[in-house]
Amino acid sequence: MEQLTHISILATELACQKLQDQGHKSELRNAVAGILKSAKLPHSNITKQETKAIKSLKQDNSITILPVDKGRTTVIMDTDTYKQQLTNMLQDRNISKILKKDSTEQKKRTLKTLLKPLLGTNKITQEAYNHLIPTANVTPQIYGTPKIHKKDTPLRPVVDSIGSVTYNLSKFVATSTYFQFKGITYSQKQGFAMGDPLSAIMSNFSWRT
Structure with missing residues (x-):
């Protein structure tokens, strides 16, 4: 099996999004999933020593590894300093x-209360409701x-809501x-939601093709 590139995977997803038939979409995605499972992983571009060093850094609780607010840079902060900055902010x-x-349980009950009438009046499908x-x-x-x-390297607060009560609703x-x-x-009509981390990649790919 030949190695798959990221651009090939993105191209397939773009093709899926253009299909109108949901059955064909699922069939294509399932086929791609099977190919990905049997595909060869690309050769690592870092040495064993570098891999060992990265693992060691991840296990060091005295430091926190973070992406910067703007750009594609990664920084290492003293964990105590990082936590204190967040505490001061909050x-x-x-x-x-x-x-x-x-309030998670309360929000779950509220969302269910709001969704039931929409299902009952056919504003959303049973599939969407589930x-x-x-x-x-x-x-x-x-x-x-x-x-x-910026001076003194302040933090920009980011709330990670993946898997939370309203996560699927937000995606919908x-x-x-x-x-x-x-x-x-x-x-x-197509593409990732605006603001999605993959939006820029997909846009560039669309223009190039």
Whole structure:
């Protein structure tokens, strides 16, 4: 089996998005999944010594490895300093407030209450309803990305909501992307949701092809 490149995988996903038949989409994606499982992994571009060093850094609890706020750079921060910066930020009551308890269960009940009438009036399908109903009790987590281009390297707060109560709902809403330009309203027919980390890659690929 020949090695697969990232561009080949992206090209396949782009082709899937252009298909109108959901059955054909699933068939193509399943076929690609089978190919990926049997494909050869590309040769690593780092040495064994570098791999060992990276593993050692990950296991060092005294440091925290983070992506920077802008750009493709990775930085290493002292963990105590990093945690203190986040703590100071969260102590600002103009930014956040402390809740008496985790509201995850309450939000799950609220979302179910809102979705049931939509299903009952055929505003959403049973498939969409099942997808949007939260099953996990994952509470969003906050982390900070260092602004290395600014004095004293402040952190930009980022809330990771993957797997949380509203995660699937957010993805569902993002598929209905529309926007306006020069007074004309458009609807996005294909591609990743605007703001998705892969958006730029897919856009560049689309223009090149």
